[in-house]
Amino acid sequence: MAEKNGSVTVFAGFVDENLVEDVEIMSVAANGHQNGNAEMGLVFDNNGKEEAEAIPSSVAFTKAGWYADVSTDGPGKAHLYKMEKTLFHGKSEFQDLFVFQSSEHGKVAILDGFLQLTERDEFAYQEMLSHLPLCSIPNPRKVLLVGGGDGGILREISRHSSVEEIDICEIDTMVIDVYKRFFPDIAVGYKDPRVQVHIDDGVAFMKSVPQGTYDAIIIDAFQGMGATAKELSDKDFLESVARALRPGGVLSTPADSFWSEDFVNFADTVANCRKIFKGSVNYAWTTVPAYTSGIIGFMLCSKEGPTVDFKHPINPLNQENYGVAKGPPKFYNSEIHTAAFRLPSFAEKAIGFQM
């Protein structure tokens, strides 16, 4: 696993070797924490023997399998999940993926040391990231997903019958393969015949897209809670996104939680997006218990052209049309769509104005 900043190290074991292939067990490094002064050691042990001597850290978890997800809001908090079984741990050219069966939250996926999703609440994030943009424009036809290799966003796009083409650009085939194997209710999104998979780097792919191609672009690549992978949030990349959208087309991407200490700087992000997209720019949020602050943020931007009012969805989701999903949406409805844009006063203040 690539060490991003080396500040947090988590050791994990408790592995069912019958299920695991190509895995370096007993060491999952959970990096990416932005504060360099925390060290956390985890030892999971399914034989009852302790591994404490192996831990170069201030905390040890012993005697049973618990996974610690260290907060991206600050090193003073972590979420612990009881592990029943490690299902997969592997490393691709790009990232480290760790999947375990938890006792109460279904299967849990950890990507480069960040909790990516739990089966218990993944639908909240997937549905909101997809339907906030797609229900804000009339008849979306061409949609691009950048990242999102798990397939959950594809599953949600699939509910929209107006959509004719769904392109996904995912860099890492390991993610796709592992989700197809362990998370069939999420990877089901790949079964939609409108889906075209492009295994490519998102930045490179975006440059190759003809101007004005897509009605909607959804970015589903982030590190930690809300912070979109750095290369996917810089100005050049966002300009290529704006270029790829038709006039009045929309972008949806995860964004910082307003509970994050970094949120005080969020006004800069909003200002940059306004300059690049020149249409509507809004911040929304929803509850996702799996994320350490309990919520995730979303940025919604429209390219200049026909006006988009993200707060008032004009294209209500047909609850009867499941697409390839197994049932109706569990989270999204038109009322929670509008509510997602209402912010607590301290968050409005951090953004610098009422959006």
Place this chain on the structure above:
Amino acid sequence: MAEKNGSVTVFAGFVDENLVEDVEIMSVAANGHQNGNAEMGLVFDNNGKEEAEAIPSSVAFTKAGWYADVSTDGPGKAHLYKMEKTLFHGKSEFQDLFVFQSSEHGKVAILDGFLQLTERDEFAYQEMLSHLPLCSIPNPRKVLLVGGGDGGILREISRHSSVEEIDICEIDTMVIDVYKRFFPDIAVGYKDPRVQVHIDDGVAFMKSVPQGTYDAIIIDAFQGMGATAKELSDKDFLESVARALRPGGVLSTPADSFWSEDFVNFADTVANCRKIFKGSVNYAWTTVPAYTSGIIGFMLCSKEGPTVDFKHPINPLNQENYGVAKGPPKFYNSEIHTAAFRLPSFAEKAIGFQM
């Protein structure tokens, strides 16, 4: 500390003895977990020596001070907070109170083993529990708070200039004293001259209230996330609350998180409240990262009489009138008030209808 069901035991130390009085250190029992099959042991140790042999449990946290808040949603999840210093641990006739300085979330209070609040996000709960009812009726004059000995709800009621009398019925003077000592920005609520403190049992006090006395009653007594203390949620008690309200008067109380496994039974609670109060009955929620599912619920009920539409506040909070608080509200505004009643589809379904 009273053992409620003995299912979860947490041992805590890491105590600054200069600050602590009347404390039985090294043992804080965290009970109240509803599932009997989890045992968790915590050892905090500021000398670096391990206490693992003292732990009758499946997990041990050693070598430094972390506090584990076990999820009320299920035993398979916990929140960990890094402790810098224990400030207080004491036991009254009624409950066990543990206060520590965390590394990133300010001071944290644990009541009978349940995380009650952190300084970092307490305002979200306090503001919403107070202003959802008080902003839904015109000119509230007489308000009763049952529980809420910390003073935070008093601080919020204090922002309402129409209020003439604020009664608080709190059973435990220890809670009041400890908050006044360690949480001055919360206990500041007691400085409002309209406040009358009644040290009494809430159930007994409520029976003594003349019929139709209060415009609003706020209950701030709960065990774990959202579950109001049992004796304060039974039918007899709620009937005494309804009796104490004037026609069209309102009740606000914390309620289960919709992410809780128990929420599937919430329709019964709603039905009971409808029978008892005979006015409007609504469920609302807000984000509070400190609670293990990331949110808390609220029940809002109005007594039959003048109609109350909780979803559309008619008595906007004057942001300029701080009362005894040190500044304007950080969380509450009229838009987040309305948004708090919008539910994800699975929660609407659990309640059995759209409220």
